[in-house]
Amino acid sequence: MSASLLDTRVPAVLVRTDRNPFHHGTLGAVRSLGRAGVDVHLVADVAGSPVRRSRFVRQLHPPPLPGAAPADIARALLRVAAQVARPAVLIPLDDASAVAVAGARAELAPAYLLPQQPGALAERVADKAELAAVCATVGIPHPLTLIPDSATEAAAAAWRLGLPTVAKWSRPWLLPTNSDLRSTVVVRSARQARELFLRTEEAGSRLLLQAFLPPGPDLDWFCHGYADRTGTVRGGGPGRKLHAWPRGAGLTAVGHWTPNAPVRALAELLVGELGYRGIFDLDFRRCATTGAYHLLDFNPRPGAQFRLFTDTAGLDVVRAQHLDLTHRPLPEGAHRPGRAFVVENYAPLSALRPAPAGRELAWHAPDDLVPGWTMWALWARHAARRLPTRLRRMCVRPERSERAERTERTERTERVEQAGAQARVVRQATGSLPPEIDNSLTDDEKANSC
Secondary structure (H helix, E strand, O other): OOHHHOOOOOOEEEEOOOOOOOOHHHHHHHHHHHHOOOOEEEEOOOOOOHHHHOOOOOEEEOOOOOOOOHHHHHHHHHHHHHHHOOOEEEEEOOHHHHHHHHHOHHHHOOOEEOOOOOOOHHHHHHOHHHHHHHHHHHOOOOOOEEEOOOHHHHHHHHHHHOOOEEEEEOOHHHOOOOOOOOOEEEEOOHHHHHHHHOOHHHHOOOEEEEOOOOOOOOOEEEEEEEEOOOOOEEEEEEEEEEEEEOOOOOEEEEEEEOOOHHHHHHHHHHHHHHOOOEEEEEEEEEOOOOOOEEEEEEEOOOOOOHHHOOOOOOOOHHHHHHHHHOOOOOOOOOOOOOOEEEOOOOOHHHHHOOOOOOEEEOOOOOOOHHHHHHHHHHHHHHHHHHHHHHHHHHHHHHHHHHHHHHHHHHHHHHHHHHOOOOOEEEOOOOOOOOHHHHOOOOHHHHHHHO
């Protein structure tokens, strides 16, 4: 894309409160706008991250403290705006900042250019519990979701859904820093579900349990896009997740731009019905039994692999937002199906294989070499620190397996007592239940879940 297409008089401010040093999406956004001639200001903790070494960062600004309230994030952004001293396009790069920016839009708007987002919509779609209700309203398939009100209900819900099941914290951006709690966990026993519920206060949001849709080849998909001022979706597309980290339930380590009409139609339906404006990243999993694509996550921000969807005109979702908010026309480029995106530290062999349709690497770039070299040095130290923990886990695995078997036998005797505990069923979109779960529900539960 020619730099002249973007209004280079308008800087961009990128904000991220997540302290993950290996967040490659941040580097992708810095490079995308910096290459187009835009001054990029980064509000993030990148002290131990390769991102700070990018030549496309115009200026680094101190971020809000970890766990900062939305009001504190807004105040920090207003301080940055005073230093920038001219209106800038503001792009949140994680859920916490996206929710904070949307909630403080009226306060931030004089200093920043922002999409016209309806009310608290960003917070609503980012909340995993609220998303199930959103899907039901719009008619988008979503895994059966139960919200327990007690530890006993959590255990009973795990039995009802069938093990394994998926446990999620509804607002993962509230999880405390350095906690061993993860935003999503595959639960393999009712006792594990009960123990997770007991940590609700520590997690800061509700625990929900969802029906487990097994991963498999061609089942995991994502869709990125930018909904402009008219609601038209631009600058993205559907992609297929070939490899994830962690395997089966993590971020995209290898993805391909793959045409998929049903996924794109679901994304446009959801965005249109909600009146959503701005950048979005949707995660889908296709049910191998019914063939339905279930929406798993709605991220109101760029996904880390957004640079996969760079068309022949150089347009991606980050550039689309800058162009749209500065009232510049968005170029009409062609899609590039088959294009690959590879995160080298998670899939090093894939980074070396031929890519006939083109490939984007998360860290390495010919015009910005230092972050890629820095990443490998930091990653080696990171892996060395974690190696002793992994070795300890491998050594105790047989003992833990025997203990798990004893626990399972004990839980079978508890199941009758727990059967009476009923978690709330979040209303689901029609046709979203796989037969093995649908057949296990009572008539009353089906009425509330279909």
